[in-house]
Amino acid sequence: MPLNPLSATLSEGQKLETLKRFRAKYSEELAKLEAEMQEILTSISEADFLAQYLGEQPEIAELRSRKGELEAKEKRRQYLGKIIDRLDASIPQQAPVAVQPPAGGKAGLRRY
Structure with missing residues (x-):
């Protein structure tokens, strides 16, 4: 004898809490992503600055190679x-x- 399939329905309060929970989750991810992007932008700026004095060195090229990663994170x-x-x-x-x-x-209230 097969069992009836399970199902779940959300109340209005649960729906609202779900929206709020996912909004908070995405906000946290956005803050983390922006911190990572700031780090990449800083390294690219440092590479540009150092290139003025040192020319194209392998370390500088490595720092600049993160531009593709930055574009993906911006998307x-x-x-x-x-x-x-x-x-x-x-x-x-x-x-x-x-x-x-x-x-x-x-x-x-009594004071003693």
Whole structure:
């Protein structure tokens, strides 16, 4: 006797939390990617600077060879930006909850 297939449905709250969780995940990836890109850009700038004084050395050529890697990372960065924008547009804005701060009265406090 075959068993019924399993299925799952998400409540509205679960859907919203999923969108928020993936937005945070992509934001973290974007920050990490931008740090890597900054490192590559710095090494390319250093290579250009050193080339003025040392000419084309193997080490300088190695630093400059990362331009292809930079282009691939830039494509991924643009793609992540589009995903994050789309998630931001999909996540409904919630009104802030207005909670009164607790009163600073004496409410049963005793001083000794």
